[in-house]
Structures are given as C-alpha cells and as structure tokens.
Amino acid sequence: MGDGGVLEPPREVVLQLLDPTYHRPVKTWRFTGATTITVGREAGCDVEISDPYVSRLHAELVWRGEEWILISKGRNGVLVGSQPVVEAPLADETQFRLGSLGPALRFCTGEEEGEHLNTICFETETVPVCFVDESKLRDDVGQITEGEYFQKLQQQAETLRLRSRT
Amino acid sequence: MTKTVAVPKIISTHSFRGGTGKSNTTANLAVLVARAGWRVGIIDTDIQSPGIHVLFRLQESEFRHSLNDYLWGKCRIEQAAIDVTMRAIGDVHEDSERPRLFLIPSSLKTGEIARVLREGYDVGLLNDGLHDLLKRLQLDFLFIDTHPGVNEETLLSIAVSDLLVLIVRPDQQDFQGTAVAVELARKLKVPEMFIVINKVPQGMDADALRAQVGKMFETEVAAVLPLSTEMVRTASGDIFCNRYPDHPLATALQTVADRIARL
Numbered sequence: 001m002g003d004g005g006v007l008e009p010p011r012e013v014v015l016q017l018l019d020p021t022y023h024r025p026v027k028t029w030r031f032t033g034a035t036t037i038t039v040g041r042e043a044g045c046d047v048e049i050s051d052p053y054v055s056r057l058h059a060e061l062v063w064r065g066e067e068w069i070l071i072s073k074g075r076n077g078v079l080v081g082s083q084p085v086v087e088a089p090l091a092d093e094t095q096f097r098l099g100s101l102g103p104a105l106r107f108c109t110g111e112e113e114g115e116h117l118n119t120i121c122f123e124t125e126t127v128p129v130c131f132v133d134e135s136k137l138r139d140d141v142g143q144i145t146e147g148e149y150f151q152k153l154q155q156q157a158e159t160l161r162l163r164s165r166t
Numbered sequence: 167m168t169k170t171v172a173v174p175k176i177i178s179t180h181s182f183r184g185g186t187g188k189s190n191t192t193a194n195l196a197v198l199v200a201r202a203g204w205r206v207g208i209i210d211t212d213i214q215s216p217g218i219h220v221l222f223r224l225q226e227s228e229f230r231h232s233l234n235d236y237l238w239g240k241c242r243i244e245q246a247a248i249d250v251t252m253r254a255i256g257d258v259h260e261d262s263e264r265p266r267l268f269l270i271p272s273s274l275k276t277g278e279i280a281r282v283l284r285e286g287y288d289v290g291l292l293n294d295g296l297h298d299l300l301k302r303l304q305l306d307f308l309f310i311d312t313h314p315g316v317n318e319e320t321l322l323s324i325a326v327s328d329l330l331v332l333i334v335r336p337d338q339q340d341f342q343g344t345a346v347a348v349e350l351a352r353k354l355k356v357p358e359m360f361i362v363i364n365k366v367p368q369g370m371d372a373d374a375l376r377a378q379v380g381k382m383f384e385t386e387v388a389a390v391l392p393l394s395t396e397m398v399r400t401a402s403g404d405i406f407c408n409r410y411p412d413h414p415l416a417t418a419l420q421t422v423a424d425r426i427a428r429l
Contacts, residue, residue, distance in 0.1 A: 017369070028370030039396075050368070050395045128336050128375075130382060132345040141349045149318055150350075157325040158356045161176075163297050 182343025
C-alpha cells in the first residue's frame with residue numbers, strides 16, 4: 001500500500017440495522033480503523049444478523065484505499081436501492097439490503113453520522129407503548145368472577161391446592 | 167438418585183392469546199427441571215388444539231391413551247402418560263427414578279376433539295386426574311399446558327397451581343387479556359405468579375420492557391426471552407434447549423427453570 005494515492009480509512013465507520021417499516025436504526029455497529037467488515041448470520045461476523053434471509057457470510061465491506069466497497073458474498077445477493085450489485089462503492093448514508101427480502105442496513109462514515117444519529121430519538125421506539133384499559137378490565141374480570149363456577153372455585157381453591165400436598 | 171421435593175408442585179403456563187410460544191416454553195422448562203434431577207410431568211390440557219407432543223416428536227401411533235380417554239372414563243390418568251425421558255433427557259438408566267419426564271397428551275383425533283367441543287367434559291374429573299397423576303407417577307413437578315383464553319378448565323388449572331407462569335409477547339393484543347388473567351389469579355390466591363415476556367425482537371430494550379410490564383401488571387417479570395430465528399427454524403421439531411444449549415434463549419429459560427426447581 002505504498003501508493004501515494006492511498007488514503008487512510010475514515011476514523012469511524014457505522015453500520016445501522018434499519019427497522020423494515022420506518023427505516024429507523026434498531027441496532028448500530030461502530031468500527032474504528034477497520035479496513036474489512038464482514039456481514040452475515042454466522043457468529044464471528046463483524047456484523048452478525050440472525051435472520052433466515054441472511055447468509056452465513058452475506059457481504060463484505062472493504063476499504064480500497066480511497067473508498068469503501070460493498071461486495072456481495074451470499075446466495076441471496078445484495079441490493080443497493082432496487083439494484084442487485086456484486087460490487088458497489090459505498091458513499092456516506094448509503095442504504096443496502098441483504099437479499100430482496102432481507103434486512104436493510106445504512107452505511108455511515110465520518111462525523112456527519114454522529115449528528116445524524118443524534119437527531120433520531122429511538123428510545124421510545126425500542127419499547128412498545130403498552131397500556132391496560134382499566135374499565136374493560138373491570139368488566140371482563142367482573143363477568144367471570146360473578147359466575148357460579150368461579151365463585152365455587154374461589155371457595156375451594158385453597159382446599160384444591162392442599163389436596164396435592166397430601 | 168433419591169432426592170424428593172417435600173410436596174409436589176403444580177405449575178400452569180398460560181397465555182391469553184395463542185401463538186405466544188406457550189407450549190414451547192412449557193416443554194423446555196419441563197425438560198430443564200427434569201434435567202436437574204426431578205420427576206416431572208406435562209399434561210396437555212389444550213384439548214381443542216393439542217400440540218406439545220410435537221416437540222417430543224411423538225406420533226399419534228405412540229399414544230396408548232390420551233387425556234380424552236381418561237375424561238371419558240376409558241382409562242386411568244396414569245395410563246395416558248408416556249415416558250419421554252430418553253428422547254428428552256437422554257442417557258438415563260431405564261430403572262432410574264430420577265430424572266424422569268412424562269407427557270400426558272390430548273387426543274389428535276379430529277372426531278375426539280370435535281366431541282370435546284360439542285359435549286364438553288367434567289372439569290372436576292380433570293382436577294381428580296391432576297392429583298392422581300402427582301401421586302401415582304410420584305411426580306415432583308407437574309406442568310399444565312393450558313388452552314389460551316379463559317374457560318373453566320384454565321380457571322381450574324390456575325386455581326390448583328402453586329405457580330402460574332404467564333407468557334406474554336410485547337404486543338398490545340396480549341396485554342389486556344394478561345391483565346384479566348393476573349386479576350383472576352389474585353382472586354384465586356395463587357401462591358406464586360410471574361410473567362415471561364416472549365418473542366422480544368432484536369432492538370427492543372429488554373430492561374425497559376421488563377420494567378414497564380412489571381409495573382403495569384404489578385407482577386414480577388422472571389425473564390425476557392428474545393425472538394429467535396433459531397427457534398423459528400426449529401419449527402417445534404425439537405426441544406430448543408437440547409439443540410442450542412448455549413443460546414441466549416436457552417440460558418434465559420434455564421434461569422426460569424432454576425427458579426421453578428427451587429419452589
């Protein structure tokens with residue numbers, strides 16, 4: 001690599017696994033000083049994605065001296081936009097998909113991605129908003145507990161449990 | 167091995183809706199508890215849609231009797247029990263008392279399933295059967311794989327249980343029904359109850375989810391189990407913890423099994 005045109009890789013490279021619906025990041029991998037990044041299902045890949053559409057080694061990202069190149073390695077191929085690619089240069093913010101039905105990833109380099117990430121708040125996306133309708137709960141429980149069967153069961157519950165101890 | 171628990175324990179696993187992974191979770195927990203050196207039974211009370219036998223690769227031809235036969239007075243309950251120790255635990259001497267694992271399947275015959283739906287059955291007889299199983303098979307633990315939702319049989323299962331394990335997915339459709347089950351279990355004074363959150367997808371904050379669900383139901387969350395491609399690929403064709411013993415899902419199930427074994 002003595003070529004005067006060869007550049008150092010960007011200080012940090014970030015890959016984000018994207019939510020299939022909203023294309024928001026759901027997992028982030030950061031690499032500092034890397035020149036090759038492997039992507040696949042197999043344990044040991046730098047970006048390990050447990051997904052039936054992802055091959056054991058699905059893709060490699062390789063720094064070729066002046067740019068990052070995405071190389072397809074898996075049977076299901078890699079798509080940039082809607083185009084299948086065997087090799088393709090990766091510009092900052094490029095999104096690619098592992099197979100036509102597989103997960104999508106976003107590639108980011110440099111400082112810009114940090115700012116970009118900070119603008120996305122996915123704290124609230126990582127936990128579903130769950131709630132219980134208390135009024136419906138009271139009605140549902142009331143309907144069951146007012147029944148003859150439940151009341152009989154309630155009276156006998158302790159005896160029934162004790163029976164297993166004798 | 168001579169260890170015995172002071173009193174046998176009944177554990178019901180329940181979910182309000184189908185598809186939560188209840189049978190898979192029940193089978194794996196039962197195998198892990200048995201592996202710890204106990205006599206364990208699993209009874210498939212999901213008579214309308216039986217399925218747990220599939221995980222033990224049992225064919226219908228291997229059923230001498232089923233739970234249905236017992237409920238219709240054709241056999242004693244223990245006669246429906248199939249010893250699955252060898253296929254689920256492995257290298258155990260056939261005369262060893264422990265570990266031992268039995269499965270009491272429900273009938274797979276569509277005519278018999280239809281008869282249950284049409285005629286129902288004596289739920290009191292089921293209760294007798296549960297206690298007879300504990301005694302006659304000398305079980306330390308009996309797992310009841312219940313039918314989703316709430317009916318007389320699930321209420322009975324909850325009522326007789328020492329522990330109720332509620333399986334819930336991180337899905338709003340599961341939460342409301344689970345809240346009902348929690349309230350009913352409290353009214354039936356079930357001694358212990360905890361929630362297992364299953365099928366949690368990658369990227370979801372497990373700790374935040376555990377805290378949120380625990381607070382919402384005012385019930386302990388014993389485990390947050392990841393949605394696993396490997397589990398999907400297993401396709402109920404095997405006991406997951408046997409196939410992938412070091413998988414994070416298996417590790418999480420082991421913590422729940424350890425907890426049950428200490429009851």
